[in-house]
Amino acid sequence: MTELSKIRNFSIVAHIDHGKSTLADRLLEETNTVDKREMEEQILDNMELERERGITIKARAVKLNYRADDGEDYVLNLIDTPGHVDFNYEVSRSLTACEGAVLVVDASQGIEAQTLANTYLAIDAGLEVLPVVNKIDLPAARPEEVKKEIEDIIGLPAMDAPEISAKNGINIHSVLEMIVRDVPAPKGDREAPLQALIFDSQYDSYRGVIVYMRVMNGTVRPGMDVKMMASGAVYKVVECGYLHPKGMVPADALGAGEVGYLTASIKTIADTRVGDTVTGAENPASEPLPGYKSCQPMVYAGVYPADGSKYGDLRDALEKLKLNDASMYYTQENSIALGFGFRCGFLGLLHMEIIMERLEREFNLDLITTAPNVVYEIDKTDGSHIEVYTPLNYPDPMEIAQAYEPYVKASIIAPPDYVGNIMDLCQFRRGEFKDMSYLDQSRVELHYEIPLNEIIYDFFDALKSRTRGYGSLDYELIGYRPSKLVKLDILLNGEMVDALSFILFADEAYARARRICEKLKENIPRQMFEIPVQAAIGGKIIARETIKALRKDVLAKCYGGDITRKKKLLEKQKEGKKRMRTFGTVSVPSEAFMAVLKMDE
Amino acid sequence: MNELKPLGIYIHIPFCRSKCQYCDFYSIGGSRDPRLVDNYIQALMVHFKETGPRAADYLVDTVYFGGGTPSFFGADNLRRIFAELQHRFRVDRDAEITFEANPDSVSSGLLKKLRAEGFNRMSLGVQSDRDEMLKKLGRPHSYEQARTAVQLARACGFENISVDLMYGLPDQTAAQWEETLRHVLHLRPEHMSCYGLKVEEGTPLWTWKDEANLPSDQVQAEMYLRTVDILEAAGYRQYEISNFAKPGFESRHNLKYWMGDEYIGFGPAAASDFAGKRYTYNADIQNYIRGVLKQDLPILSECETIPARERAGEYVMLRLRTTRGISPEEYEKNYLMPFEPLLDAIVPLAQKGLFVQDGDRWVLTPTGFLVSNQIIGRLQEAQEKSEPLAKKR
Numbered sequence: 001m002t003e004l005s006k007i008r009n010f011s012i013v014a015h016i017d018h019g020k021s022t023l024a025d026r027l028l029e030e031t032n033t034v035d036k037r038e039m040e041e042q043i044l045d046n047m048e049l050e051r052e053r054g055i056t057i058k059a060r061a062v063k064l065n066y067r068a069d070d071g072e073d074y075v076l077n078l079i080d081t082p083g084h085v086d087f088n089y090e091v092s093r094s095l096t097a098c099e100g101a102v103l104v105v106d107a108s109q110g111i112e113a114q115t116l117a118n119t120y121l122a123i124d125a126g127l128e129v130l131p132v133v134n135k136i137d138l139p140a141a142r143p144e145e146v147k148k149e150i151e152d153i154i155g156l157p158a159m160d161a162p163e164i165s166a167k168n169g170i171n172i173h174s175v176l177e178m179i180v181r182d183v184p185a186p187k188g189d190r191e192a193p194l195q196a197l198i199f200d201s202q203y204d205s206y207r208g209v210i211v212y213m214r215v216m217n218g219t220v221r222p223g224m225d226v227k228m229m230a231s232g233a234v235y236k237v238v239e240c241g242y243l244h245p246k247g248m249v250p251a252d253a254l255g256a257g258e259v260g261y262l263t264a265s266i267k268t269i270a271d272t273r274v275g276d277t278v279t280g281a282e283n284p285a286s287e288p289l290p291g292y293k294s295c296q297p298m299v300y301a302g303v304y305p306a307d308g309s310k311y312g313d314l315r316d317a318l319e320k321l322k323l324n325d326a327s328m329y330y331t332q333e334n335s336i337a338l339g340f341g342f343r344c345g346f347l348g349l350l351h352m353e354i355i356m357e358r359l360e361r362e363f364n365l366d367l368i369t370t371a372p373n374v375v376y377e378i379d380k381t382d383g384s385h386i387e388v389y390t391p392l393n394y395p396d397p398m399e400i401a402q403a404y405e406p407y408v409k410a411s412i413i414a415p416p417d418y419v420g421n422i423m424d425l426c427q428f429r430r431g432e433f434k435d436m437s438y439l440d441q442s443r444v445e446l447h448y449e450i451p452l453n454e455i456i457y458d459f460f461d462a463l464k465s466r467t468r469g470y471g472s473l474d475y476e477l478i479g480y481r482p483s484k485l486v487k488l489d490i491l492l493n494g495e496m497v498d499a500l501s502f503i504l505f506a507d508e509a510y511a512r513a514r515r516i517c518e519k520l521k522e523n524i525p526r527q528m529f530e531i532p533v534q535a536a537i538g539g540k541i542i543a544r545e546t547i548k549a550l551r552k553d554v555l556a557k558c559y560g561g562d563i564t565r566k567k568k569l570l571e572k573q574k575e576g577k578k579r580m581r582t583f584g585t586v587s588v589p590s591e592a593f594m595a596v597l598k599m600d601e
Numbered sequence: 602m603n604e605l606k607p608l609g610i611y612i613h614i615p616f617c618r619s620k621c622q623y624c625d626f627y628s629i630g631g632s633r634d635p636r637l638v639d640n641y642i643q644a645l646m647v648h649f650k651e652t653g654p655r656a657a658d659y660l661v662d663t664v665y666f667g668g669g670t671p672s673f674f675g676a677d678n679l680r681r682i683f684a685e686l687q688h689r690f691r692v693d694r695d696a697e698i699t700f701e702a703n704p705d706s707v708s709s710g711l712l713k714k715l716r717a718e719g720f721n722r723m724s725l726g727v728q729s730d731r732d733e734m735l736k737k738l739g740r741p742h743s744y745e746q747a748r749t750a751v752q753l754a755r756a757c758g759f760e761n762i763s764v765d766l767m768y769g770l771p772d773q774t775a776a777q778w779e780e781t782l783r784h785v786l787h788l789r790p791e792h793m794s795c796y797g798l799k800v801e802e803g804t805p806l807w808t809w810k811d812e813a814n815l816p817s818d819q820v821q822a823e824m825y826l827r828t829v830d831i832l833e834a835a836g837y838r839q840y841e842i843s844n845f846a847k848p849g850f851e852s853r854h855n856l857k858y859w860m861g862d863e864y865i866g867f868g869p870a871a872a873s874d875f876a877g878k879r880y881t882y883n884a885d886i887q888n889y890i891r892g893v894l895k896q897d898l899p900i901l902s903e904c905e906t907i908p909a910r911e912r913a914g915e916y917v918m919l920r921l922r923t924t925r926g927i928s929p930e931e932y933e934k935n936y937l938m939p940f941e942p943l944l945d946a947i948v949p950l951a952q953k954g955l956f957v958q959d960g961d962r963w964v965l966t967p968t969g970f971l972v973s974n975q976i977i978g979r980l981q982e983a984q985e986k987s988e989p990l991a992k993k994r
Contacts, residue, residue, distance in 0.1 A: 528972050529953060551822040553974040556796040556843050558922055559858050560611060560872035561881060564903060566918065573978050585949065 001190070001219075001255040002075045008183040009077045009214065009259055011094060013118035014104035015111075019134040023104055023166040023175070024062075024078060030172045031064040031076070034245050060200065061097075061212055061259055063242045063249075068180045076179055077259035079199065079214075081118070087347070088474055089293055091118065093275045094199045095125040096291060097214035097259065100183030102175065103131045103156070107141035107163070110149050116443075117472030119154055120413060129154075130182050131161040132175055137168055153415075153442045188256025193285040194218030194226065196254075196278040201269055203323040209266035212243070212259075213278060216289060219255040220262060225281035229288040233271035234281050235264035269326045297329045297345025298477075299372040299456045300389050301352060302499060303359075304341030306366035306579055306590055311340045317363035318342060321355065328355060335392060337499040337583055338368060343390050346372070349456060366579055368590040371502045374452045377404040377480050391501040394487040397538050404480040405505075406452040409434070412463065414471040416444045421466040429454035430505065449478065451505070488513055490520070491534040491541075492586045499593065513543035523592035526550035531586050605660035608875075609857040610690065612645065612682060613868030614669040615886055618705060622739040623767075625801040627870035627884035628669040641868075641886060642678060644893040646685045648867055651893075653689035655876070656865065661692040663854035663864075665699045670726075672702035676714035683718055697761075697853045699724055704746035712757035722761040722852075723754050724794075730784040731777070734770055739805070744784075751788045761850055763792035768828065769821040770798055771813040778824045782831050791850035795828050796843050797821055822971050829967045841923045842970045859919045861912070869900075880904035910989075913938050917980050921973060926964030937990045942983040950976060 014020035028034045064076040081094040095101065101122040105111060122129050131150050133143045143163045150158035162178060164171040200212040220226065220240055227234045240262040241250040254260045266272060273295070277288035305314045318330050329345035346352035352372060359365050376388040379401040388394055410431070412422055419436070426433070426448045434447035455475060463471045486509050490500035500520075504512055513535035520533045524547055535543040558566055580587040613627070616638070620630035664686065671679055679700060686692065699722040700715060707725070727747040729735050735743065747764075754762055764785055768778045785793070800810045816824070829839055837845035841859060844852065857864050865873045870884035882889060883902045892900035907915070913936035920927045929940035947963055950956045955969035955976060965973060 528950070528955065528975050550972055550975065552797075552818040552825075553972045554797070554842060554970060555974060556799055558842075558919070559855060560864060560866055560874070561870060563858065563872065563874075563915070563919070564879065564881065564905075567915070570918065570974070570978060570981065573974065574982070577978070577982070 001251075001253060001258065004188065004257045005185045006072065006074050007077070007186050007257045008074060008100065008179050009079065009098045009186055009257070010100040010102060010179055010183050011079045011081050011098050011122075012102045012104060013081065013115070013122055013129075014134075015106070015109070015115045018104050018106040018109065018112075018115070019166045020104055023102070023132070023134065023164075023172075024080065026166050026169055026172045027064060027076075027078065027176065028062065028245060029169070030176060031066045033062065033064050061243050062245050063259065066176055066180070069177055070180075074180050075258075076176070077214075079259065087351070088121070089295055090200075090274055092121055092125060092291065093197065095122050095127060096289075097197055097199045098125075098127055098183075099186055100128040100130060100179065102179065103129050103150075103154075104134050104166075105131060105146055105150060107133045107136045107143045107146050108138050110142075110146045111153050112469050116154070116413070116470060119156075120472065128183055129156055130178055131156055131158045132178075133158075133161050133163045134166055136163040137165040137170060155440055155442070186257035188215070188217045190217075190219050190255040190257075192217040192256070193283050194220055194224075194278065194280045195285045195289055196220060197289050198228075198272055198274055198276045198278060200274060201272040201326075203269050204263075207238070207263045207265075209263070209269050209272050210248070211262050211264075211266070211272050211278065213254075213262065214259050215254050215256050217256050217285070218280065219253050220278070221253045226262075226264065226278050227281045227284060228271055228273075228276050229279055229284075230273055230276040230292050230294065231271045233266075235266055235271075237262050237264050239263045269323060273326060295327050295347060296477075297327065298348055298452060299352065299374060300343055300345045301372040302333055302335060302338070302341055302370035302390065302392075303330075303344050303356070304335065304338040304368045304370075304499070306368050306581065308339045310365060313363065314342065314359070314365055314367070317359050317365060318344070320363075321358060325355070327351070333390060333392065335370075335499045337497045338370075338581060341368075345389075366590070368499070368581060368593050370499050370593050372456065373503055374406050374456060376406075376485060376503060378402070379404075388503070391487055391503050392498055394501075394503055397486070402482055403485040405483040405485065407449050407478050407481050408452045408455060408475040409478045410448045410450050410455065410473060410475040412446045412448070412471055412473055413439065413443055414446075414467045415442055418467040418471060419444055419446070422446060422463065422471065425459075425462055425466055426450060429459060450475075451481075451483070452477065453505070486537050488516070489536045490516065491532070491536060492520075492524075492588070493529075493531050493584055494534075495584050496536075497583050497588070509537060510542055513537075517543045517545040519595045520592055521545040521547050523595045524586070524588055527585070527587060529585065605658055605691065607662045607862065608656055608659035608690075609663040609665065609854050609862065609864035610661050610686065611665045611667060611854070611864060611866040611871055611873075612686070613866065613871040614666055614671040614674045614679075614701075615869055616674050617668065617670045618673050618703070618741050619739065620805070622737070622806040623798060623800065623804055625804050626669065629886065633674070637886070638674070638678060640890050640894075642681055644890040645682055645867055648893045649685055649689040652865060652867075656690055659691070659863070661686075661690045661696060663697045663699070663857065664692065665854040667699075667701050669701075670703045670706060671700045672711060673706040676711040679720075680714060680718050683720070697722055699763075699852070699854060701726065702750065703740075703742060704750040705742035707750040707753060709753050709757055712754055712759065716758045721759070722763065723759050724763040724765065724792075724852075725750055725754075725790075726765045727785065728765060728767045729770065730781045734773070737771060738767075748788060751790065761792070762790045763794060763852065764788065764790040765794045765796070767796050767798050768824045769816050771815060773816055773824075775816075775820055775823050775827065779827055779831065782828065786831075786835050792844070792846040792852065793832060793837060794844050795832075797825065825971060826967055839924055839967070842973065856923075859923045860925075861916060861919060878904060878906050909936060910938075912936065914981050914984060917943070917984065918977050921965055921977055921980075922970075924959075924964055926959065926962045928962045930961060933990065938984065939987055939990055942987040943980055946980050946983040950979075 012020045061079040066074045066076050068074055079094050079097055081091045133146055136143050147158040150156055162171050162174040195217040196213040196215045198211055198213050202210045204210050222237050222239055224237050239250050240254050241248050242260045248261055275292040279285045305311055327347050330342045333341055333343040378386050380399050381401045431448040431450040436446045439445050460473055463473055484506040485503055486506045487503050489496050517533045517535050530549045531547040533545045534541050580589045615628040616633055617628045617630045698720045700720055701724045703726050730744045732743050800806050832845045839845050840851045863875050865875050869882055869886045869889040872881045880901055881903045882900045889900050892898040932940050947956050956963050957966050
């Protein structure tokens with residue numbers, strides 16, 4: 001165990017592309033944690049998907065050994081954080097495990113939205129935030145101005161911030177020295193009852209769940225019985241140790257202030273929720289660490305195999321993903337149009353997109369996803385009360401006494417210049433203004449109560465575009481309120497396609513219905529016949545578009561040499577059709593199902 | 602002795618005066634290098650000699666010299682090749698012997714020689730009756746030359762003349778196209794092929810297609826339907842998507858492609874469907890010459906044995922190009938697959954006027970031909986899901 005005074009726990013916060021992962025790589029190299037030869041690009045982002053999206057989806061941590069200029073040996077624990085509002089909770093837990101954060105700002109781009117949002121999260125978590133100006137070797141670099149921006153906008157002293165180039169390894173040493181000097185050493189009592197914060201966990205098919213944690217108080221050892229305070233599950237620790245980029249290094253014990261992992265033959269990731277506190281089963285802490293939230297799916301969508309016969313494959317894939325992602329939820333669902341599939345719950349749309357992509361890539365599935373919805377509640381005329389997770393189960397209007405939709409309290413932080421734009425947006429999205437306050441000269445916080453349904457689709461994108469990227473958003477569920485809801489049905493060629501139905505606020509029905517018909521018209525390719533696209537509420541048509549018939553799709557010449565070519569062409573056509581579902585005589589590409597929710601003009 | 606099986610022979614002549622803007626066939630534009638020509642003829646002859654024995658129990662009833670531009674290649678060269686072909690294969694006395702020609706390389710000398718040698722059908726590339734259009738397409742001749750070529754061929758004893766035309770050309774209107782058809786009808790060809798222009802990647806036209814002002818799909822569809830009507834009224838029966846003939850003058854050679862009959866192709870890029878295999882040679886004349894003469898290089902670019910089930914798919918794909926269409930009896934007998942799933946797909950299409958029943962055969966209507974890629978796709982889908990008859994029983 002390392003002496004508390006020699007430990008520094010920190011994370012790196014930055015806007016996408018400002019060089020967070022590159023800096024992490026350089027720190028690993030500079031401390032000889034990984035040598036250059038072994039350096040796989042951006043080791044901390046080790047999911048393929050993350051690398052492509054340039055965002056870190058799941059947190060990871062790594063231990064660096066560093067001999068500082070003062071001649072002392074230090075242990076620096078770098079804890080990586082995800083960077084999207086869908087994962088705000090995970091970010092906040094990772095930050096809570098640290099005492100400091102290195103804020104990376106691009107020397108030419110300056111401060112951007114995520115820089116702000118994540119910096120505020122770090123400040124709120126009580127962290128010492130240490131600015132670093134990156135990419136100073138670029139011709140457009142303006143480090144002095146950017147430092148001033150940091151001081152003016154965020155209010156952090158920045159004049160002495162290291163000027164570095166993570167890409168070219170310039171001044172990395174000064175970052176390490178700054179961490180040793182300015183990040184506070186952790187506090188904690190190693191003799192006290194165990195309190196360790198879970199900031200991530202991962203399922204491993206050989207060892208069970210691997211829990212990533214920061215020990216706040218007490219000490220954990222192999223053989224010890226531990227209890228997850230929120231889930232109540234008790235396990236005997238099999239192994240604990242430190243995290244190295246190339247694997248895990250077992251240790252005899254992990255004490256307060258340290259960051260590492262434990263395994264305990266834990267079979268389900270649901271027992272080790274992010275934010276939960278690990279304590280001793282025999283000598284438990286009197287209370288858990290603050291800040292735990294049980295995270296519930298916010299949006300639900302139908303997920304179906306494009307090829308109906310792949311239902312079993314989809315079920316197996318979901319089972320495997322669930323092992324690694326406690327925040328995902330699924331249950332079987334049956335649509336008349338699409339057959340057997342699943343209703344899946346997600347934290348938000350990004351989470352949903354990531355899960356969909358993983359299903360398609362890692363399990364080689366072609367999927368159709370229906371428009372996501374929130375959970376509605378309904379008082380029925382027969383006195384019963386139901387929760388509606390899918391439009392497929394939405395009751396007949398005659399049976400509804402009162403419908404309710406979930407509301408959130410949204411907190412939006414942005415520079416004062418954009419208040420007008422934000423208010424317009426929130427009002428348009430049925431938001432109810434609560435209050436507004438200046439956090440300091442450069443940022444305002446607005447509180448709104450908004451239907452969750454208005455937030456989940458493209459609100460964050462709309463907010464970013466209306467605040468030039470500076471707006472940040474956080475929200476929490478505050479309960480259900482009475483609402484006027486209707487179910488909108490879509491008919492293709494006169495036949496209802498249940499998988500395209502969705503629930504919406506009644507006053508918006510006409511405008512949305514028209515828009516959706518237009519969207520479907522754009523997304524469904526012309527076919528041999530004219531296809532009417534209609535939107536209806538309870539059997540009454542309220543919008544209509546027509547997809548004109550395809551006039552010409554013919555190969556003019558087909559002689560000896562053309563036959564093989566023509567066959568290949570037909571094969572390709574067939575491949576394309578695999579991503580389509582046929583309803584009656586109408587083929588609908590899988591994208592069309594999602595297109596209905598893109599409202600952007 | 603067993604009865605001889607019919608066989609078509611195609612010989613590719615990859616030489617042209619110049620390359621047309623839209624053309625993606627394999628040919629060399631420019632001068633005819635005498636040594637290359639000679640080597641090529643040599644290679645064809647060796648290839649005939651090699652292949653002949655494998656076709657011992659076949660009777661060649663169609664021969665087709667395509668290109669490229671066989672007329673540009675010259676009568677003497679064509680004669681040499683044809684003479685050797687007759688030496689190595691059994692060629693029927695009544696065989697249909699076609700050569701493709703362009704108006705700029707047709708002379709009475711050439712026509713007389715070929716006619717005397719036994720050539721009996723000329724397929725002339727006319728494409729348009731407007732000189733400015735011909736120029737734009739990169740064709741090295743005028744419409745007047747095309748008219749003269751037809752008259753010369755008649756005078757030299759050709760009684761089966763086909764004219765190739767194209768619609769959907771740059772700046773073309775439906776009215777212009779109708780006028781083209783009427784002008785060409787005055788030439789009284791026995792056969793007409795009318796092709797919708799397809800802009801192929803890699804052709805010069807591809808690079809200026811966006812500025813070409815090509816007629817819309819809607820207009821092209823109109824042009825097509827008018828073609829069928831006008832030619833029908835003039836006594837030409839449509840027998841394939843793009844082909845029309847006076848009764849008895851359908852191209853017997855080309856019908857083999859759509860009827861699933863056997864043919865052997867010679868020359869670079871030539872395709873064969875022979876003895877259960879479909880194969881194609883590389884589109885490279887040097888490769889062909891060397892591969893055939895020295896036998897140290899493979900010349901095949903593709904070769905596949907077509908399983909019966911796939912033949913059933915080809916039957917649907919190819920037969921539906923023709924006005925013979927598909928027949929349940931023929932289908933079930935030849936492929937041992939149930940026709941019923943196809944019928945389920947056909948009936949709703951027939952209700953929409955895309956199919957028509959002719960006796961027990963199902964044939965696409967002209968509107969059906971226009972979207973035949975879609976229809977073929979749909980039928981093949983139905984086919985893939987069906988079980989062979991034997992299994993059902």
